[in-house]
Amino acid sequence: MREEIFGETSCLEPERYELFATSLPIIPTHHAPSREGQDKSAVTALAEGPLSAIAPLLTRRQFCQALGAGLLVLLVRDVRALQESGGGQRAGASPLPREISAWLHIGEDGVVTVYTGKVEVGQNIRTSLTQVVAEELRVPVERIRLVMGDTDLTPFDMGTFGSRTTPTMAAHLRRVAAATRELLCDLAAQQWKVERATVEISEGTVRHAASGRSQDIGALTRGQKLARPIPDTVALTPPQQWRILGTSVPKVNGRAFVTGEHRYTSDLKLPGMLYGKVLRPPAFGATLVSVDTREAEALPGVIVVREGDFVGVAAPSSEQAARALAAIRAEWKTTPQPSSREIFEYLKRNEIEAQGWEGRSQHVVGSIEEGWRLAEKHFQQTYTVAYIAHAPLEPRAAVAEWKDGRLTVWTGTQRPFGVRSELARAFGLPEDRVRVIVPDTGSGYGGKHTGEAALEAARLARAAGRPVKVVWTREEEFTWAYFRPAGVIEVRSGVKADGTITAWEFHNYNSGAAAIRTPYAIPHQRIEFHPTRSPLRQGSYRALAATANHFARETAMDELAHMVGMDPLAFRLKNLTDERLRAVLEAAANRFGWGKVRLASDRGVGLAAGLEKGGYVATCVEIAVDRTSGDVKVVRVVTAFECGAILNPDHLRNQIEGALVMGLGGALFEAIEFEDGKILNARFSRYRVPRFSDLPQIEVVLLDRRDLPSAGAGETPIVGIAPAIGNAIFHATGVRRRSLPLVPHGLPLEARRQPQD
Amino acid sequence: MREVIELHVNGVRHRIEVEPNRSLLSVLREDLDLTGTKYGCGEGQCGACTVLIEGRAVRSCITPVHLVASRPITTIEGLARGGRLHPLQEAFLEVGALQCGYCTPGMIMTGVALLASNPEPSEAEIVRFMNGNICRCGAYGRIIRAIQRAAQKMREEGRR
Numbered sequence: 001m002r003e004e005i006f007g008e009t010s011c012l013e014p015e016r017y018e019l020f021a022t023s024l025p026i027i028p029t030h031h032a033p034s035r036e037g038q039d040k041s042a043v044t045a046l047a048e049g050p051l052s053a054i055a056p057l058l059t060r061r062q063f064c065q066a067l068g069a070g071l072l073v074l075l076v077r078d079v080r081a082l083q084e085s086g087g088g089q090r091a092g093a094s095p096l097p098r099e100i101s102a103w104l105h106i107g108e109d110g111v112v113t114v115y116t117g118k119v120e121v122g123q124n125i126r127t128s129l130t131q132v133v134a135e136e137l138r139v140p141v142e143r144i145r146l147v148m149g150d151t152d153l154t155p156f157d158m159g160t161f162g163s164r165t166t167p168t169m170a171a172h173l174r175r176v177a178a179a180t181r182e183l184l185c186d187l188a189a190q191q192w193k194v195e196r197a198t199v200e201i202s203e204g205t206v207r208h209a210a211s212g213r214s215q216d217i218g219a220l221t222r223g224q225k226l227a228r229p230i231p232d233t234v235a236l237t238p239p240q241q242w243r244i245l246g247t248s249v250p251k252v253n254g255r256a257f258v259t260g261e262h263r264y265t266s267d268l269k270l271p272g273m274l275y276g277k278v279l280r281p282p283a284f285g286a287t288l289v290s291v292d293t294r295e296a297e298a299l300p301g302v303i304v305v306r307e308g309d310f311v312g313v314a315a316p317s318s319e320q321a322a323r324a325l326a327a328i329r330a331e332w333k334t335t336p337q338p339s340s341r342e343i344f345e346y347l348k349r350n351e352i353e354a355q356g357w358e359g360r361s362q363h364v365v366g367s368i369e370e371g372w373r374l375a376e377k378h379f380q381q382t383y384t385v386a387y388i389a390h391a392p393l394e395p396r397a398a399v400a401e402w403k404d405g406r407l408t409v410w411t412g413t414q415r416p417f418g419v420r421s422e423l424a425r426a427f428g429l430p431e432d433r434v435r436v437i438v439p440d441t442g443s444g445y446g447g448k449h450t451g452e453a454a455l456e457a458a459r460l461a462r463a464a465g466r467p468v469k470v471v472w473t474r475e476e477e478f479t480w481a482y483f484r485p486a487g488v489i490e491v492r493s494g495v496k497a498d499g500t501i502t503a504w505e506f507h508n509y510n511s512g513a514a515a516i517r518t519p520y521a522i523p524h525q526r527i528e529f530h531p532t533r534s535p536l537r538q539g540s541y542r543a544l545a546a547t548a549n550h551f552a553r554e555t556a557m558d559e560l561a562h563m564v565g566m567d568p569l570a571f572r573l574k575n576l577t578d579e580r581l582r583a584v585l586e587a588a589a590n591r592f593g594w595g596k597v598r599l600a601s602d603r604g605v606g607l608a609a610g611l612e613k614g615g616y617v618a619t620c621v622e623i624a625v626d627r628t629s630g631d632v633k634v635v636r637v638v639t640a641f642e643c644g645a646i647l648n649p650d651h652l653r654n655q656i657e658g659a660l661v662m663g664l665g666g667a668l669f670e671a672i673e674f675e676d677g678k679i680l681n682a683r684f685s686r687y688r689v690p691r692f693s694d695l696p697q698i699e700v701v702l703l704d705r706r707d708l709p710s711a712g713a714g715e716t717p718i719v720g721i722a723p724a725i726g727n728a729i730f731h732a733t734g735v736r737r738r739s740l741p742l743v744p745h746g747l748p749l750e751a752r753r754q755p756q757d
Numbered sequence: 758m759r760e761v762i763e764l765h766v767n768g769v770r771h772r773i774e775v776e777p778n779r780s781l782l783s784v785l786r787e788d789l790d791l792t793g794t795k796y797g798c799g800e801g802q803c804g805a806c807t808v809l810i811e812g813r814a815v816r817s818c819i820t821p822v823h824l825v826a827s828r829p830i831t832t833i834e835g836l837a838r839g840g841r842l843h844p845l846q847e848a849f850l851e852v853g854a855l856q857c858g859y860c861t862p863g864m865i866m867t868g869v870a871l872l873a874s875n876p877e878p879s880e881a882e883i884v885r886f887m888n889g890n891i892c893r894c895g896a897y898g899r900i901i902r903a904i905q906r907a908a909q910k911m912r913e914e915g916r917r
Contacts, residue, residue: 121857122855122856122857122858122859122894123856124856248853250850250851250853251850251853251855254849254850254853254855254858255842255850257855257858257861258842258846258849258850258855258858258861258862258865259793259833259834259836259837259842259846260791260792260793260794260832260833260834260862261793261834262858263792264795264859266792266795266796267786267792269787269790269792275787317779317783317787317788318783318787319776319779319780319783390893391893392857392859392893393795393797393803393805393857393859393860393891393892393893394795394797394857394859395796395797440857440858441857442795442857442858442859443856443857443859443893443894445893471796473799474797474798474799474800650853651853654853654856654896654899655856657895657896657898657899658856658894658895658896659895660895661895661896661897661898662893662894662895683798683800683802684797684798684800684802684803684891685798685800685802689891689893690895690897691888691890691891691897692883692884692887692888692890692897692900692901693884693885693888695884695897695898695901698898
């Protein structure tokens with residue numbers, strides 16, 4: 001059936017249209033003869049032309065009912081690819097074609113609903129994407145609603161990570177909204193029989209100035225039979241003319257958060273819902289030998305589930321579930337595990353072959369031997385970074401419900417479609433029988449790419465025959481989520497006496513290849529990433545390994561500057577040709593007063609700079625050290641950031657401030673301690689995170705480059721703070737710290753002596 | 758053993774049958790469906806579960822429910838009056854003092870308790886009072902500004 005539909009679309013070739021608009025042939029629900037009939041009508045009506053591509057979408061009862069009548073506009077990446085992708089699948093049952101990357105709908109009431117597979121985890125993209133649509137469609141922000149991260153309703157999306165929302169999703173939505181605006185103007189011009197060029201939209205109303213005619217965009221779509229492709233030549237509003245983009249629109253649903261009304265996953269409650277808990281092994285790598293669940297099963301209202309090594313309970317309250325779990329007697333077999341004390345030797349000894357983006361990589365420029373020969377001074381050092389935890393304040397949570405052979409799971413994840421696949425695989429279901437919905441979530445920082453709680457809740461709910469909610473405890477989140485990788489980084493470099501770097505060799509073991517290349521202009525380079533075995537489960541973290549790689553690189557740059565007796569700022573400027581990097585360095589240094597700040601003897605200053613994911617950052621810090629207690633306090637931070645054209649300056653500042661505060665933790669004191677397969681500090685009372693008292697004075701300098709495309713900003717601002725602090729510690733004490741965290745137990749003894757000692 | 762206790766939450770009396778040692782947090786969230794109060798750590802370390810008991814900030818995750826029977830409890834849901842936000846809620850929105858918002862109810866409840874006992878807190882006093890509340894998104898500077906702004910609003914309202 002699918003192939004037939006696609007056969008009819010071939011008349012579209014050879015042109016590649018990228019946008020489609022259609023009015024939905026949906027029978028209003030109040031006189032729908034039957035839901036089945038409704039579904040079929042949608043498919044039939046759309047089986048002509050390119051719109052058949054979205055037939056799977058329109059057979060989705062919930063989607064059609066959610067929309068009601070009105071205008072639907074879709075952005076398709078590549079029509080040809082779309083046609084090729086459908087072979088052999090039933091149209092009504094297949095997942096949506098992945099080539100459709102965005103759609104929006106205008107209801108007859110004038111409400112604009114935008115569908116995106118991205119999720120909101122505090123980065124405020126619900127607001128920035130709303131602004132994007134408001135800008136291009138010329139509709140007030142208040143009339144736009146975003147449906148996010150719902151695998152039944154929103155287009156396929158890889159996930160919300162990698163700072164991709166702004167460069168890709170915002171760009172897609174701009175085009176969809178701009179195309180819709182043009183379509184509506186065409187429609188009004190035809191209806192009013194006036195020149196197309198004299199029609200425009202403002203404030204959600206189509207207007208013709210000469211005749212004084214106007215109509216709300218919702219009313220305009222009423223009764224229309226639109227089904228046509230829109231060419232991808234639509235004009236986007238140039239940033240110089242932005243009215244809504246580039247302004248600090250407040251968080252669109254902010255009120256729901258300050259009143260407690262917003263329901264995170266962990267707040268959801270379904271009728272008859274039970275609370276689930278899962279039995280955890282006492283250590284990583286432990287296997288279940290025997291389990292006795294009789295006492296737990298005897299408790300009133302408690303359901304015990306055992307499937308292989310999975311043992312879990314569901315009960316009418318979370319405390320009953322906890323009690324039932326505690327009543328389970330289990331015997332585990334453990335195996336020896338490396339500890340955090342020996343982790344860096346372990347990583348160096350356990351290099352592995354890996355494929356793909358996590359695999360070994362090598363970047364060579366010139367000849368490192370030649371660069372080494374040209375150098376007058378030679379430098380070699382090793383840097384390390386510890387495993388750290390994301391510790392999102394909302395731990396992993398999921399609510400699962402099985403109904404009519406379909407599984408619906410609400411969960412806080414950055415990859416709703418990835419979690420849908422995990423669930424489908426785990427339960428042997430086709431993906432269209434699994435729906436994942438992501439309510440705006442209590443943060444992620446790269447730590448919620450997976451669906452552990454979703455799988456657990458679904459397993460328990462299937463056995464219980466009722467909806468089940470699983471909310472991880474803080475200890476579970478600290479133990480059974482995944483960590484930012486630990487790593488070892490070796491740097492070898494050579495410089496001339498005038499400060500020109502001639503050779504740069506850089507080896508990263510395990511922590512990752514993000515931002516591994518140097519942004520400095522060095523003629524001879526050898527840069528390698530070496531994957532290794534990891535004793536702990538590891539994964540993404542805000543900015544991935546860019547933090548580790550910047551820490552090693554920018555600390556080494558500081559060491560090199562001191563080796564040749566140059567100011568660290570002048571040394572960097574001498575060795576770079578990237579003007580965007582120069583601009584942020586100079587902006588930060590100017591605001592900070594680099595070289596001009598008068599410092600007491602307990603103070604030190606440091607700086608660091610870099611780029612990643614299209615953003616450029618430079619950070620200067622001033623620290624105060626207490627040579628008696630060993631305390632290090634960051635007193636002032638100036639960060640200059642440039643990420644192209646700024647979509648929302650206040651939310652950008654909020655992200656930068658937040659990244660700096662979060663970065664303080666990994667820089668100064670955060671480290672996961674482990675031994676015998678156990679996390680030793682799996683609580684906030686044992687794992688210190690930044691608090692109010694750690695807050696420095698923060699000044700953010702934004703460079704708005706309206707001539708450049710917008711890049712994401714949730715991650716990159718974190719990369720400069722750790723090396724800047726380390727460099728400032730050296731400045732204050734003469735002692736170089738080459739490990740993250742820098743001072744988990746305060747300054748080392750040699751740094752506590754007075755400078756004159 | 759379950760007991761019948763009376764809880765006075767946001768001006769409403771609830772008679773509920775509970776095990777008296779259950780945490781106030783779980784009773785608020787699961788029995789009364791007041792989910793604005795959040796779980797963050799279960800050990801009184803993060804402040805996400807903060808509610809007011811007789812106007813004072815209390816960590817509901819480590820408070821057995823029987824201890825607060827018949828005492829006035831205010832949760833984040835009870836802060837707005839007749840649809841009008843508390844000045845600190847307004848200030849959070851005006852300053853943009855949140856990102857993911859999960860810590861926000863606990864921050865606001867702690868801030869309200871601070872302002873009730875100290876209507877003109879210095880920045881150092883705010884830091885000291887709020888230091889038991891964690892914001893992983895790092896909005897601390899904005900939260901301090903929001904409290905300062907709310908303090909000013911409340912003084913101005915008081916004068917009127």
